[in-house]
Amino acid sequence: MAKRVLSFVVNGRLREEAVGDSTLLLDLLREQLGLTGTKRGCDGGECGACTVIVDGRPQLSCLTLAARCDGAHVETVEALAAGGRMSALQAAFHEKLGTQCGFCTPGMIMAAEALLRGNPAPDEATIREALGGNLCRCTGYVKIIEAVQAAAAAGGGR
Amino acid sequence: MERLPAFELKRPTSLAQAIEWLAATPEARAIAGGTDLVPNLRDGIGAPPVLVDLSRVPGFDAYEIRTAGARIGAGVTLARLASDAGVAAALPAVSAAAASIAGPGHRSVATVGGNLCVDTRCVYYNQSEWWRKSNGYCLKHLGDTCHVAPTGTRCHAAYQGDLAPALIACGASVELAGPRGTRTIALEDLYRDDGLAHLALEPGELVVAVAVPAQPRGAMSAYRKARARGAIDFPLAGVAVRLAVDDGRIAAIDVALTGTNSRPFRLAGTAAWVGRAVDDGLLAELGKAVQKQVSPMRTTVTQSNWRRQVASVEAQRLVRDLAKVAS
Numbered sequence: 333m334a335k336r337v338l339s340f341v342v343n344g345r346l347r348e349e350a351v352g353d354s355t356l357l358l359d360l361l362r363e364q365l366g367l368t369g370t371k372r373g374c375d376g377g378e379c380g381a382c383t384v385i386v387d388g389r390p391q392l393s394c395l396t397l398a399a400r401c402d403g404a405h406v407e408t409v410e411a412l413a414a415g416g417r418m419s420a421l422q423a424a425f426h427e428k429l430g431t432q433c434g435f436c437t438p439g440m441i442m443a444a445e446a447l448l449r450g451n452p453a454p455d456e457a458t459i460r461e462a463l464g465g466n467l468c469r470c471t472g473y474v475k476i477i478e479a480v481q482a483a484a485a486a487g488g489g490r
Numbered sequence: 491m492e493r494l495p496a497f498e499l500k501r502p503t504s505l506a507q508a509i510e511w512l513a514a515t516p517e518a519r520a521i522a523g524g525t526d527l528v529p530n531l532r533d534g535i536g537a538p539p540v541l542v543d544l545s546r547v548p549g550f551d552a553y554e555i556r557t558a559g560a561r562i563g564a565g566v567t568l569a570r571l572a573s574d575a576g577v578a579a580a581l582p583a584v585s586a587a588a589a590s591i592a593g594p595g596h597r598s599v600a601t602v603g604g605n606l607c608v609d610t611r612c613v614y615y616n617q618s619e620w621w622r623k624s625n626g627y628c629l630k631h632l633g634d635t636c637h638v639a640p641t642g643t644r645c646h647a648a649y650q651g652d653l654a655p656a657l658i659a660c661g662a663s664v665e666l667a668g669p670r671g672t673r674t675i676a677l678e679d680l681y682r683d684d685g686l687a688h689l690a691l692e693p694g695e696l697v698v699a700v701a702v703p704a705q706p707r708g709a710m711s712a713y714r715k716a717r718a719r720g721a722i723d724f725p726l727a728g729v730a731v732r733l734a735v736d737d738g739r740i741a742a743i744d745v746a747l748t749g750t751n752s753r754p755f756r757l758a759g760t761a762a763w764v765g766r767a768v769d770d771g772l773l774a775e776l777g778k779a780v781q782k783q784v785s786p787m788r789t790t791v792t793q794s795n796w797r798r799q800v801a802s803v804e805a806q807r808l809v810r811d812l813a814k815v816a817s
């Protein structure tokens with residue numbers, strides 16, 4: 333397989349990684365970098381569990397060629413907690429019961445994080461729209477929406 | 491899904507280089523946002539030795555919207571198109587169609603060119619390799635029979651892109667560039683009613699931009715789609731309408747459809763309605779015309795006759811609602 337050296341920033345740290353041209357960002361993150369917070373759900377663009385933030389935009393890592401992230405800033409759920417403390421958004425998911433089995437949670441949180449950075453006070457319709465690509469089989473979504481609203485009220489994603 | 495097949499990723503930094511690389515390897519595929527191509531490749535549909543990445547082609551994401559019309563580069567993302575206030579004001583059907591495509595994580599990278607060139611779809615095709623192998627391959631990939639219409643010789647996979655009908659209704663044309671030079675054609679002529687080969691592109695030819703003319707005075711447009719999953723889904727039937735009403739009479743009417751045939755298409759015969767009022771009689775004729783011209787086959791889990799009726803009702807609702815706003 334054709335390989336290349338990819339130079340990109342992951343969670344604030346500059347990295348150089350040898351990747352195959354047909355390696356997916358999801359596999360690079362989970363298998364090569366050990367960042368298993370990003371989940372493999374449907375593994376085909378349908379569920380949002382693998383959502384990460386690339387250059388400020390929510391992106392599905394299961395559909396993203398790693399080689400195209402050369403020079404990019406990639407953020408995963410591991411980037412959010414600082415000094416052992418959860419971010420406002422993470423804390424809100426915890427407190428509002430926006431997470432049950434937790435499998436969808438990293439993708440939900442990254443999609444919500446991308447939203448709140450651009451729009452710190454979204455209305456409910458906007459939150460639903462931003463999370464429209466993320467499936468959850470446990471919560472029924474209501475608690476997830478409430479968690480994002482609570483995080484926004486508490487001053488955004490941070 | 492499976493891992494991607496091995497390929498070489500080429501990252502051209504000029505349009506000429508992209509075309510050259512595509513033309514050099516007949517099996518090579520262009521990749522824009524990859525939100526249609528990657529799932530298909532992961533399902534084992536095709537194994538191109540080379541992917542040509544369009545994301546670094548200069549000017550591909552250029553974008554201009556003026557009163558004299560719009561020119562939208564093939565590399566413009568759907569997120570950008572859907573959030574642009576100028577597009578929402580001048581071309582509301584296009585804006586609504588862009589916002590309705592897939593989810594935010596797709597739209598942030600999915601492009602106008604990729605959406606126009608999205609592959610046709612079918613329940614027997616958009617399945618994993620083992621599913622298709624167990625069921626028996628079909629005409630569209632590796633097999634020799636169509637499971638939807640086994641006695642026929644063609645593939646009926648449906649074109650289910652959302653932007654095309656909205657742009658066709660607004661009179662768009664596409665700029666193409668290939669090994670033999672550049673040409674501009676009406677957007678509806680980019681498509682053929684053949685699920686196997688629905689794009690009238692020559693080998694190595696790319697969509698470079700979409701050009702939309704200034705809209706007729708007083709014209710309004712809108713888009714509606716019926717889908718199984720409300721938050722993210724392809725249209726089972728999608729309709730775009732552009733309507734201009736003058737003094738209670740139709741001054742111009744354009745209707746275009748997606749999801750029901752192997753190509754998006756402009757409804758024929760609408761010119762006959764110019765000068766008429768939008769009343770029950772006209773809406774009945776419109777509904778009949780749509781029912782007659784769509785040809786949904788059993789390519790989705792939803793019944794084809796339902797898709798036919800929904801296409802017709804969506805068209806009637808759009809025309810009625812636009813006429814109401816106009817008066």
Ligand SMILES: Cc1cc2nc3c(=O)[nH]c(=O)nc-3n(C[C@H](O)[C@H](O)[C@H](O)COP(=O)(O)OP(=O)(O)OC[C@H]3O[C@@H](n4cnc5c(N)ncnc54)[C@H](O)[C@@H]3O)c2cc1C
Nearest residue numbers: 377522523524525526527601603604605607651652697723
């Ligand atoms: C869960 C899910 C839901 C979806 N829902 C919808 C939906 O509701 N509506 C919809 O329309 N689509 C939908 N899609 C499909 C896809 O996301 C969109 O059609 C998207 O716009 C494709 O654009 P892209 O840039 O990602 O294309 P790519 O995947 O990069 O390319 C698609 C095809 O076009 C070709 N191509 C790309 N750019 C060019 C060009 N400039 N010139 C010539 N050929 C080109 C590629 O070679 C490929 O064959 C969905 C996909 C998923 C996974």
Ligand code: SF4
Nearest residue numbers: 612628636637645646
């Ligand atoms: S319409 Fe027939 S040939 Fe085409 S994809 Fe479906 S089963 Fe295959």
Ligand code: FES
Nearest residue numbers: 373374375380394
């Ligand atoms: S794992 Fe990527 S969308 Fe489901």
Ligand code: FES
Nearest residue numbers: 432436468469470
């Ligand atoms: S918490 Fe279990 S899938 Fe969402």
